[in-house]
Amino acid sequence: MRRHLSYVSLLLDAKKTLTEHRRLLVAGGWLSLLAATCLIDLRWFPAAAARLRTAARLAEETGHREIAAWCLETEAWQVLTDGGFGQALALAQAAQRVAPGGSSAYIQATAQEGRAWARLGQARETHETLNRLMRLVEPLHVPDRAEHHYRYDPAKSDAYLATTLCWLGDPSAEPYSRGVLARLESATDGPPRPRRAVAARLDLALALLAADQPDEAGQLTLAAMTSGLLVPSHHWRAAEVVSGLEARRAPEAVELREAYRELCAPAVQPS
Template structure:
């Protein structure tokens, strides 16, 4: 019997395809595929079928799996390859998810959630349809991303039970599809949720768990590291905070700017600026100011605060905290007022806005009443 790994490596070479390219096309972890092709791990039946379809082969893992009845074998192959899904449908679903992830920073959570539900329902329908093994795995991955985005929106809306259900679904689909990046994002997203609830120790633990799962040089790795830094900032652990910031900046610089930086699950240098501003502001470090101002400068579309991305509203809250610490009170109140009146502070970030309002009230500044009123309006609009 032909050696499985040798045959696959030969076919890849003859067809001019790389190991990394094959892993990306088939939606398998490149490290797992490498172990299989180096004889360090046996291929799963699903991977065998996927490689056969991808390379036009008819390989088997063990000679014992050969069937004496050729007609039965042909019928089985026909059934496995039959599909009601097809690559065009999968490509459209992928594009739709990317569009939703890119719309996230500026969309109203309720509107985005309706679209996520619609696409998730369609994926569920296709999972019951006739499809190939590789298409099944592809659907699991798309479903995992959609569930993850849905969980994020539920967290923004403070809908904890729904967020938990969607996170659990995303993690289950990620494990079934052997997609560690989605699973890492699930841990990171839960870290953000518990951080907003004030459980900073647990947030740091979940962020480290995400880093252990996330593939190297991925957005999930950078984001999980940033999340750990923010948790340490809330805990007042200065050395751990600065270490996380340095790692984030180093990884972000190495990754460069993506083609679609607004995509929620693709890290870019502008996000690094935002997270650094927030982290340093929470630590009480005045170095947060230039980072916050740079975020506002880069991302503000104009004077109309209602058109701000949410990151600009958050940067103004960060700036207000730093300016209060430095007794630049008029500037601090102005930044806080802009953030509150923008309407771009998500419900999951209301606690950050309230933190600024209370800091102004503690100083008994004349702007206290206006800021408290703006905060109450913000809360009322989101309810």
């Protein structure tokens, strides 16, 4: 990533047309945004914030509304995972105002708004936002590169809906999460998506806690933590289930807490 950004900087110093100059600034904006997203996944927030500022500045200079919207949506995700639910809601709504209508950024920001409402415990607003999201996703086709982070994959909407319902404590969260996990682990509906499946296990574990099924919740959480696929930005989700098991004095809680300390220790940030 650094090499690509350095190459863009080098090209900016070379002779070029105004059109070529703008294309380079846009490329730099996308690369900075992608770098910020990766750094957030690693929980390296100061470095991520610097990359986000660069991406936002380049979006402003080029008038690129989609990059600008993704910057706001990315920040919304970061503060949502840190417990800033009200701020995440405001950022997700701001991203929708900036994004081109119907764009991937607009859809993703709508999904983030729903998750923020769920964390705030506002059931009516959550379901209204989820209904808007489903209307946006319904006409979409699966993109050629479904794992492209900035091209919305309609298959993600099921996983987002499951997460949102779990966070809201909706009674439908458990059966819906089971269905999502089964589809993600199956090869009958596209290729298996193991990283999404890990997050889906944690969603289901949280739903099982709410349904007073701590044994299975513990098993799923341990499987997620030992999979080797859990990224640092999802460690807090595992910690939430572990804390829930501890609050219930479940026998699995001690083993899971030890596994969490061993496998989910904070990553060292770059200087």
